[in-house]
Amino acid sequence: MTAVAVWSKRYGAFIRSAWMVDIQYRADIALWLLWGITEPAIALGIWWTVAGGGDVDGYTRVSFARYFFGVTLINQLTQAWDAWYIDHWIAEGEMNHRLLRPIAPVHEAIADNIAYKARVGTIVIIVWLLTAAVWPIVRLPVAPERWVLAAVAVVLGAGIRFFNGFAVGLLAFWTTRASDIIELQMAIGVFLSGQLAPLDLLPHWVASVASALWFPYAIAFPVSLLTGTGGWEHHIVQGFVGQLAWLIAWWLLYRFIWRNGRKEYGAVGG
Amino acid sequence: MGLYVHRPMISATQLSKHYRVKVRDSGIGGALRAIVAPRYEDVVAVDNLTFSIDRGEVVAFLGPNGAGKTTTLKMITGLLYPTSGKIEVAGVNPWTAGSAFKSRLALVFGNKQQLLWDLPVDETFRLNRAIYSIPDTIYNEQRAELIELLELEELLDRPVRNLSLGERMKCELAAALLHRPELVLLDEPTLGLDVNAQDAVRGFLNEYGTRHTATILLTSHYMADVTALAKRVIMIDRGRLIYDGSLQGLVERTVPIKRIEVTLTPNATFDSIARFGEVKRFQYPHAVIEVPRAEAPEASARILMSGVIADLSIQDPPIEEVIRQVFARDSRAGRDGGAE
Numbered sequence: 001m002t003a004v005a006v007w008s009k010r011y012g013a014f015i016r017s018a019w020m021v022d023i024q025y026r027a028d029i030a031l032w033l034l035w036g037i038t039e040p041a042i043a044l045g046i047w048w049t050v051a052g053g054g055d056v057d058g059y060t061r062v063s064f065a066r067y068f069f070g071v072t073l074i075n076q077l078t079q080a081w082d083a084w085y086i087d088h089w090i091a092e093g094e095m096n097h098r099l100l101r102p103i104a105p106v107h108e109a110i111a112d113n114i115a116y117k118a119r120v121g122t123i124v125i126i127v128w129l130l131t132a133a134v135w136p137i138v139r140l141p142v143a144p145e146r147w148v149l150a151a152v153a154v155v156l157g158a159g160i161r162f163f164n165g166f167a168v169g170l171l172a173f174w175t176t177r178a179s180d181i182i183e184l185q186m187a188i189g190v191f192l193s194g195q196l197a198p199l200d201l202l203p204h205w206v207a208s209v210a211s212a213l214w215f216p217y218a219i220a221f222p223v224s225l226l227t228g229t230g231g232w233e234h235h236i237v238q239g240f241v242g243q244l245a246w247l248i249a250w251w252l253l254y255r256f257i258w259r260n261g262r263k264e265y266g267a268v269g270g
Numbered sequence: 271m272g273l274y275v276h277r278p279m280i281s282a283t284q285l286s287k288h289y290r291v292k293v294r295d296s297g298i299g300g301a302l303r304a305i306v307a308p309r310y311e312d313v314v315a316v317d318n319l320t321f322s323i324d325r326g327e328v329v330a331f332l333g334p335n336g337a338g339k340t341t342t343l344k345m346i347t348g349l350l351y352p353t354s355g356k357i358e359v360a361g362v363n364p365w366t367a368g369s370a371f372k373s374r375l376a377l378v379f380g381n382k383q384q385l386l387w388d389l390p391v392d393e394t395f396r397l398n399r400a401i402y403s404i405p406d407t408i409y410n411e412q413r414a415e416l417i418e419l420l421e422l423e424e425l426l427d428r429p430v431r432n433l434s435l436g437e438r439m440k441c442e443l444a445a446a447l448l449h450r451p452e453l454v455l456l457d458e459p460t461l462g463l464d465v466n467a468q469d470a471v472r473g474f475l476n477e478y479g480t481r482h483t484a485t486i487l488l489t490s491h492y493m494a495d496v497t498a499l500a501k502r503v504i505m506i507d508r509g510r511l512i513y514d515g516s517l518q519g520l521v522e523r524t525v526p527i528k529r530i531e532v533t534l535t536p537n538a539t540f541d542s543i544a545r546f547g548e549v550k551r552f553q554y555p556h557a558v559i560e561v562p563r564a565e566a567p568e569a570s571a572r573i574l575m576s577g578v579i580a581d582l583s584i585q586d587p588p589i590e591e592v593i594r595q596v597f598a599r600d601s602r603a604g605r606d607g608g609a610e
Contacts (some may be wrong), residue, residue, distance in 0.1 A: 006403050013400035017386055024388045075377060097384035099349055100377055101401050102369035263351040266289065 006072065010103060014111030015118075022119060033120055036076050038126075043196050044068035057201055062137045064231045069128055069138050070223040071195055076120045078157040078218050082109050083182035086169025089263070090178075092161075099265075106254075113162055140227060148223035149236065156243040157218040163250035164214065170254070173261030194220030200231035214246035274412065277361055279453060279485045280323040280346055285355035286509075287341050296451065315341040317509035325452070328479055328486040330500035330517075334597055338509040339489040343455045346487070347377050360453065373402055376451040380461030381489060383442055385430045391441045392426040402449035409448065415481075416444040419474050436467030443471065447478060454478070456488040460495055470524040472498040507597055518591070524592050524599075528566035529585045530559045538578035546573050555580075556608040560587075 020249040022029055032137075047064040050056055089105070098105040132139045168185065171178040190196060192206075193215035199207045210216050216232070221239040224232035232239050274511050294304040316338040323329055331339040332555075344350040345357055348364030348371075355477045357364060362371050385394045399409050417423055420440040425433060433441065439459065447454065459475070460468040472495060479486050490496060496503065496517065503520060505513040513520055532543065534555045543549060547561035561569040566584055573579055586592075 001403065009400045009403070013397045017389065017397050020393060021386070021388050093382055096344075096349055096379070096382070098375075100347055100372055100375070102372040102403075103401060265350065 001011065010107065010130050011114070012112045013110055013200065015115040018112050018115035019119070021203050022115070029119070031110045033123060034074075035221075036079070036120070037072055037124075039190070039195065040068040040072045040075070045073075047197065054070075059198065064139060065138050066225060066227040067198055067229045070227040071219065073128060074125045074154060074157070074219055074222045074226065075195060077154050078161045078222070079117075079120075080113060080158070080161040080165040081116075082113070082162060082165040083169035084179045085109065086166060087172045087177065090170075090172040095265070107168060110162070113158065113220070117158065120189070122207075144230065146225055146228065146233075150222050153222035153225050153239065153243060156247055157222050159247045160214050160218045160243065160250055163247065163254045167250060167254040167257050170257045170261050173257075174265045189215045192216065192229060193218060194223065210215040211242070214242075214250070217243045218245050278322040278486075279325045279327070279360060280321075280347045281356075281358045282322070282342075282346075283320050283356045285316055285319040285345060285357055286314070286336070286353045287345060287350060288353045289313045291314055314509050316345070316352075316506075319421060319506070319509070319511050321504055321511065321514055323485060323487065325485055326479075326483045328500045329488075330496040330503045331487060331498065331506060332503050332593060333489075333506040336508075337506045339506055340457050341509075342506065343377065343457055343489065345486065347375060347455060348372075349377075350498070363531060373449055374451055375453040376449075376456065377455045378446045378457070378459055380439065380456075380458035383438065384431075385438065385442055385445060386507040386588045387430050390427050390429055391422070391433070392420045392552065393444075394430070394441070394445045396493045397427075398445055398448050408450065412448055412450055413444075414465070416447060419477055420444055420470065427531050436463045436470075438461060439467065439471060440474075440599070449551070450482060452482070452484050454484050456490075458490055460490060460492055461487060468492065468494065477497055493593065497589055505593075505596060507601070513596065518586075520596070521586050521592050522563065524595050525587045526563045526564050527587065527589055530561060530566070530570060531585060532557050532559065532573060532579040533581035533585050535578055535580050542576065546576070 044064060047056070047059070047068075048061055051059060051061045051064055054060075086095075086109075089098065095105065098108065128138065164185075165182060168182045169178050171181060192199075192210040192213060194210075199210055199216055199220050202210070210220075217239065220230055221232045221243065224230035225236070225239070274465060289312075290310050291313050292304065293309045294300050319338070319342060331342065333339050341350060343350050346359055346364060348359075348367060351365055359367075360371065360374055364371065373432055385391065386397065395413060398404075404412070419428070420443065422440060422444060426442060430438060430441070443459070454475075456475070460471050463471065475486060475488075476499060478484060486499065488495065501516055503513065503515070503517050504511065505520070513523075522585050530547070531552070534543070534557055538554070538557075540549060543552075543557055543559060547559040549557060550560050551558040559569075559573070570582060570584055573582060
């Protein structure tokens with residue numbers, strides 16, 4: 001068997017298992033999805049009211065609607081819950097059997113992310129299409145070349161959030177509650193990633209701080225490419241360079257924390 | 271002609287593992303002090319352990335709770351990084367060994383599971399087949415063998431969460447052994463199981479070891495596991511090795527007596543059997559007499575000739591008692607600052 005076939009089977013088996021578990025927990029998925037939609041819906045509601053019949057720095061109700069529909073989709077497609085899982089695996093001894101497998105635990109996590117994103121992404125796209133059928137303003141202008149770029153940006157953004165979450169979760173090798181760190185980071189990220197407002201509506205210095213961090217490269221940039229709003233659609237090269245830089249940075253950090261943390265691992269429990 | 275070099279399956283040399291543990295006094299004051307001026311204590315879990323295990327051996331690790339048994343197993347598998355010393359498993363360092371090494375071993379915990387909780391048992395088998403890249407022929411053969419030996423046929427389609435503890439343990443073993451590991455480490459494999467399930471697991475492990483010449487290491491608090499599976503025992507207490515040898519040798523060294531269990535005739539009295547040895551129990555029509563091991567054959571002959579017994583059997587003292595005595599001695603030696 002070739003290496004490609006071996007790895008395809010492994011990823012396929014993990015994804016299959018994840019989907020089978022999902023079928024058992026249908027209500028759980030629906031609730032998480034609702035949670036994912038609520039936040040951008042509230043933000044849209046606020047900006048919709050603020051914009052009224054006019055605009056806010058060039059943003060009309062139409063551009064806000066498209067932007068926040070984009071945020072809903074991109075957030076779901078790049079979301080990573082790994083910090084909580086890793087924290088739990090380490091604290092409860094569930095990392096043990098994963099470390100004894102002939103493949104690194106990161107592969108199970110990647111496969112799980114693919115499974116998660118495929119299902120929630122599909123649902124959000126269906127909801128978007130249904131909404132667009134009855135509410136024309138959320139229809140996107142046809143721009144296939146930008147959608148292709150958006151797809152690439154989504155993959156890179158998902159990679160940034162994945163390795164960010166995985167690396168922070170691995171801090172549980174040293175501290176007992178690494179997930180607290182990611183919760184704090186999430187709270188800051190909601191603001192700096194453009195989930196509450198397009199970054200070009202924020203004060204200049206806040207937008208500058210944000211663009212020096214990884215948050216907008218994971219959400220605001222792909223949203224701009226997809227919807228043509230948000231400000232980043234005019235900085236495509238800068239966006240991709242930032243994405244690659246942060247992806248490499250978080251990947252290196254993950255590798256560093258993994259190598260050093262393993263020696264600290266107490267392998268508690270069975 | 272090549273020179274044959276004997277390579278054991280496991281070789282540990284002066285293996286040690288220390289944990290740095292935060293010390294915290296009780297109460298709110300203690301909690302605050304732990305933040306302001308944290309204190310740490312070095313806990314020695316494994317202390318200069320040296321042993322070697324050959325391929326195909328079945329060895330039991332014995333020791334009281336916290337003796338360092340599980341920590342040793344975890345260092346053997348590469349889960350834990352030793353503080354000092356050297357360990358080699360199948361000719362490689364488990365810490366740096368890659369995926370090929372991991373495909374050669376299995377570690378099963380009696381108190382933790384790797385089965386997919388929400389899915390039917392067969393789903394874990396399918397997942398492990400992909401993870402370990404088990405070729406179709408071996409997978410089908412091994413799966414069929416495990417289903418037969420562990421009587422799993424009825425369980426395969428049932429979600430793991432609906433299985434009893436014993437059923438789950440059997441499935442756990444099957445999932446862990448699908449890739450036919452040559453080194454199997456078991457941490458309390460019969461923990462919490464009823465007598466029938468314990469027997470089934472022991473019988474299976476014996477069969478698996480014989481069929482595949484697997485090296486098996488187990489820890490257990492059930493002496494029946496040890497006597498049924500292992501000929502060799504390694505005893506650890508407070509991280510130190512206190513015995514490494516045959517189970518029989520341990521019994522002979524620790525308790526140099528034999529226990530003669532007799533069924534008495536109606537005319538037997540306590541005094542009539544007391545002259546043969548120390549009467550440990552007298553409850554008509556049964557009695558137990560202990561005699562020095564070397565004198566057991568002669569004493570048995572004299573008891574038989576005495577005419578006060580109807581039946582007789584010669585036994586070693588129960589293994590639980592032997593173990594208790596070993597740990598009691600080691601504990602006294604530790605308190606006195608001496609070593610055995």
